[in-house]
Amino acid sequence: MVPKTQKRVTSSDVAREAGVARSTVSYVLNRTPHQTIPDGTRRRVLDAAARLGYTPSAAARTLKRGRSDVVLCIVKPWPLGSASGLLLAELTAGFDAVGLTLVTHIEGAGVRGVEAVWNEIAPAAVLTYSPVDPDAERTMRAAGVQCVAVLFSGEPDGSARFVRPDARIGLLQAQHLVAAGHARIGYAYPEPPTLRDFAEPRLEGVRAACAEAGIAAPEVRTVALDAESAAAAIEHWRGMDDPVTAVCAYNDEVAQALIAGARLAGVGIPNDLAVIGADDIPTARLASPPLTTIAIDHAAEARRIVHDVTSALREGVAVEATDPADLFTTVVRESA
Amino acid sequence: MVPKTQKRVTSSDVAREAGVARSTVSYVLNRTPHQTIPDGTRRRVLDAAARLGYTPSAAARTLKRGRSDVVLCIVKPWPLGSASGLLLAELTAGFDAVGLTLVTHIEGAGVRGVEAVWNEIAPAAVLTYSPVDPDAERTMRAAGVQCVAVLFSGEPDGSARFVRPDARIGLLQAQHLVAAGHARIGYAYPEPPTLRDFAEPRLEGVRAACAEAGIAAPEVRTVALDAESAAAAIEHWRGMDDPVTAVCAYNDEVAQALIAGARLAGVGIPNDLAVIGADDIPTARLASPPLTTIAIDHAAEARRIVHDVTSALREGVAVEATDPADLFTTVVRESA
DNA sequence: GACTGACACTGACTCGTGTCAGTGACTCGA
DNA sequence: TCGAGTCACTGACACGAGTCAGTGTCAGTC
Numbered sequence: 001m002v003p004k005t006q007k008r009v010t011s012s013d014v015a016r017e018a019g020v021a022r023s024t025v026s027y028v029l030n031r032t033p034h035q036t037i038p039d040g041t042r043r044r045v046l047d048a049a050a051r052l053g054y055t056p057s058a059a060a061r062t063l064k065r066g067r068s069d070v071v072l073c074i075v076k077p078w079p080l081g082s083a084s085g086l087l088l089a090e091l092t093a094g095f096d097a098v099g100l101t102l103v104t105h106i107e108g109a110g111v112r113g114v115e116a117v118w119n120e121i122a123p124a125a126v127l128t129y130s131p132v133d134p135d136a137e138r139t140m141r142a143a144g145v146q147c148v149a150v151l152f153s154g155e156p157d158g159s160a161r162f163v164r165p166d167a168r169i170g171l172l173q174a175q176h177l178v179a180a181g182h183a184r185i186g187y188a189y190p191e192p193p194t195l196r197d198f199a200e201p202r203l204e205g206v207r208a209a210c211a212e213a214g215i216a217a218p219e220v221r222t223v224a225l226d227a228e229s230a231a232a233a234i235e236h237w238r239g240m241d242d243p244v245t246a247v248c249a250y251n252d253e254v255a256q257a258l259i260a261g262a263r264l265a266g267v268g269i270p271n272d273l274a275v276i277g278a279d280d281i282p283t284a285r286l287a288s289p290p291l292t293t294i295a296i297d298h299a300a301e302a303r304r305i306v307h308d309v310t311s312a313l314r315e316g317v318a319v320e321a322t323d324p325a326d327l328f329t330t331v332v333r334e335s336a
Numbered sequence: 337m338v339p340k341t342q343k344r345v346t347s348s349d350v351a352r353e354a355g356v357a358r359s360t361v362s363y364v365l366n367r368t369p370h371q372t373i374p375d376g377t378r379r380r381v382l383d384a385a386a387r388l389g390y391t392p393s394a395a396a397r398t399l400k401r402g403r404s405d406v407v408l409c410i411v412k413p414w415p416l417g418s419a420s421g422l423l424l425a426e427l428t429a430g431f432d433a434v435g436l437t438l439v440t441h442i443e444g445a446g447v448r449g450v451e452a453v454w455n456e457i458a459p460a461a462v463l464t465y466s467p468v469d470p471d472a473e474r475t476m477r478a479a480g481v482q483c484v485a486v487l488f489s490g491e492p493d494g495s496a497r498f499v500r501p502d503a504r505i506g507l508l509q510a511q512h513l514v515a516a517g518h519a520r521i522g523y524a525y526p527e528p529p530t531l532r533d534f535a536e537p538r539l540e541g542v543r544a545a546c547a548e549a550g551i552a553a554p555e556v557r558t559v560a561l562d563a564e565s566a567a568a569a570i571e572h573w574r575g576m577d578d579p580v581t582a583v584c585a586y587n588d589e590v591a592q593a594l595i596a597g598a599r600l601a602g603v604g605i606p607n608d609l610a611v612i613g614a615d616d617i618p619t620a621r622l623a624s625p626p627l628t629t630i631a632i633d634h635a636a637e638a639r640r641i642v643h644d645v646t647s648a649l650r651e652g653v654a655v656e657a658t659d660p661a662d663l664f665t666t667v668v669r670e671s672a
Numbered sequence: 673g674a675c676t677g678a679c680a681c682t683g684a685c686t687c688g689t690g691t692c693a694g695t696g697a698c699t700c701g702a
Numbered sequence: 703t704c705g706a707g708t709c710a711c712t713g714a715c716a717c718g719a720g721t722c723a724g725t726g727t728c729a730g731t732c
Contacts, residue, residue, distance in 0.1 A: 060688035089413035396718035
C-alpha cells in the first residue's frame with residue numbers, strides 16, 4: 001500500500017543523513033563553480049541523496065532562480081495535419097538532452113488566454129508558431145521568460161527568430177514542376193484560417209519560383225478537405241484560357257483531396273494534371289497515384305532550434321539564428 | 337523599448353499601493369472563506385492589483401500549496417494518426433474552463449525519463465495513455481501529484497481510472513460487417529509496437545462481436561503503412577480455405593493502406609473485400625472508395641475526463657468514473 | 673461598567689532551494 | 703611566530719505567496 005501522504009524528501013533530509021550542512025548539499029548537487037568539495041564529502045552527499053531518493057523541488061528552485069527549466073511550445077489546434085507532431089517529438093528529445101523539459105500547450109478556445117499558461121509554468125523559453133504582440137511579450141518577460149522564439153512567421157523581426165524558411169518548400173515544389181515542363185501552375189490553398197501563417201510563405205515560394213522561371217504567377221484556389229471542393233477547383237483550373245497543367249498543394253492532405261477530386265471529375269493524374277504535396281506524411285505513399293512531395297528533415301530542424309534556444313538562454317541575449325542547411329528534399333513518386 | 341530586466345510585481349507591492357498588509361491582499365485575491373473583508377478595502381486592493389498589473393507567481397504558490405494548477409498529459413510519439421490531437425484540444429479547453437492548465441509532454445527517447453517532467457512541473461494531475469508502474473506512482477505522489485488518470489489501458493485497476501472503452505470501437509466495426517452479411521472477418525493490426533496499448537482493446541472488441549455473432553474469431557495480420565505490406569495481408573486473407581470477406585482496420589490510416597494494397601492486388605473494395613476503419617480522420621472521406629469508419633466524439637470524452645479529474649482533485653480521493661454514454665458512432669460511407 | 677463576540681486587519685512563520693558572507697583549521701613563506 | 707592565503711564548510715537571508723494566531727476596535731448584552 002502506498003501511504004496516502006508521502007512526505008517529501010528535502011535537501012535538509014539529505015544534509016542530516018550525510019552529516020553536513022544543507023548548503024553543502026546544494027553545492028555538491030549543483031556542482032557550483034568555485035566551491036571546492038573533497039571527494040569523500042561529495043561521495044557521502046551523493047550516497048545519501050540516492051539512498052533517500054531525493055529529487056529537488058522544481059517549484060522551490062523556480063521561485064529562487066526566477067526561471068524554470070521548462071520550454072513551453074504553444075500550438076494552435078490545427079484541424080489538419082500531424083506533420084508538426086513529428087517535429088515536437090524531435091524537439092522534446094533534443095531539449096531533454098540538454099536538461100530542458102519541453103511541454104506543449106494547445107492555444108484555443110480557452111477563456112483565460114495564453115498568459116495564464118506561462119504564469120503557471122514560468123518557462124525559460126517560449127516557442128510559438130505565430131508572432132506574439134508586444135504586450136504579451138512584456139507579461140512574459142515579467143513572468144521570467146528569457147527567450148521567445150517564433151518558429152514560423154512571415155517577417156523575422158526583433159523577437160521572431162528561428163523562422164523556418166517554408167518559402168523554400170514552395171520553391172522546390174514549383175521548381176520540380178517547371179523542370180518537368182509545366183508552364184502554368186495552380187496553387188491549392190488550405191481552407192482553415194488558422195493555417196494562413198503556414199500557407200503564406202509556401203505560396204510566396206511558389207510565386208518566386210514562377211517569376212524566376214519566367215512563367216505566369218500561380219492561380220490560387222482554396223481547397224477544402226473534400227472531393228467536391230477539390231473537383232470544383234480542378235474544373236476552374238482546366239477551364240481557364242491558359243489551362244493549369246500542374247498544381248502545388250499546401251500539404252499532403254490537400255493533395256489527397258485533389259486526387260479524390262480528380263477522380264470525381266474524371267481527370268487523370270499525373271497525365272491530365274500533375275499534383276505535388278508537402279510534408280511527406282505517412283499516407284502520402286498510399287495515395288493512388290503515390291504522392292510526389294517535399295519531405296522535411298524534422299530532426300535537423302529540431303537540432304537547430306534546440307541549439308539556438310540554448311545558446312540564447314546561456315548568453316541571455318538574442319543570438320543569430322544559424323542558417324538551416326538542407327531541411328527539405330523533393331521526394332519523387334508518381335503524382336508529378 | 338522593453339526594459340531588459342522587468343521587475344516582478346509582487347503582492348507586497350499591491351499591499352503597499354493599497355495601504356494594507358500583504359496578508360489582506362492574499363485574502364482578498366483568494367476569497368479566503370471565513371475572512372470578512374469590507375467592500376471598500378476589497379475595492380482598494382483589487383484596484384491596486386489591476387493598476388500594477390499584478391499576476392501571482394505560480395512558483396511561489398506551488399511551493400506553498402504543494403501542488404500547482406497544471407494538468408500534465410503524457411503521450412507517446414505515435415508514428416501514426418492525429419486523432420488524439422483533437423482530443424487534446426478539447427481537453428485543453430475543458431480544463432481551462434475550470435481554471436486548470438493542460439500541457440502535453442511527448443514521452444520518448446529522452447535520456448532523463450518522464451520522472452523529470454513531473455518534477456519540473458509539479459502537476460496537480462497526470463493523464464497518461466499507458467499504465468504507470470507503482471515506483472513511478474510513488475515518485476509522482478511525492479512530487480505532489482494528487483490524481484493519476486490512465487486514459488487507455490486494458491485493466492482499469494486501482495490507479496487506472498477513466499479508461500476509454502476502445503473495445504466498443506472494435507465491437508461496432510464487427511457488428512457493422514456482420515449486419516452486412518459477412519461471416520469471416522480479418523483484423524489489420526498496426527505495425528509500430530507503441531500502438532499495442534491502443535490496438536489490443538479494439539481487437540478484443542472485434543473478437544467479442546464475432547463470438548456473440550457465432551462466427552469464427554478474426555484472422556489477425558499486421559499491416560504496415562505501405563501498399564506492399566497490405567497486399568500481402570490481403571492475399572493471405574483471400575487465399576484461406578474459408579476466405580475473409582471483410583476486414584476491420586485498427587484505424588483509418590491502416591485502412592488507407594489496405595485500400596492501396598487492394599488496388600495493387602487487383603482486389604475490388606467493397607465488392608471483393610469490405611474494409612472498415614476507425615477514428616474518422618479528415619482524409620477518410622477522401623479515400624477511394626470513401627472509408628466507412630467509427631467516429632469518436634472527442635468533445636464528449638473530454639467533458640467526461642475533465643469532470644472526473646476535477647472531482648477527484650476536489651475530493652482528494654478516487655471517484656468512480658462516470659460511464660461514457662455514446663462516444664462512438666458508425667459512419668457509413670462506401671468501403672463497407 | 674464589565675464582559676462577550678464579531679469584525680477588520682496584521683505580524684510572523686512556512687514551503688524548499690540558491691547563494692553570499694563568514695569562520696575555523698590548516699599550510700606555507702618570511 | 704606571525705600573517706596571508708587556501709580549503710572545507712556553515713549560518714543566515716532571500717525568493718513570493720498561503721495561513722494561523724493574535725490584536726485592537728466597536729456594538730451589543732446583562
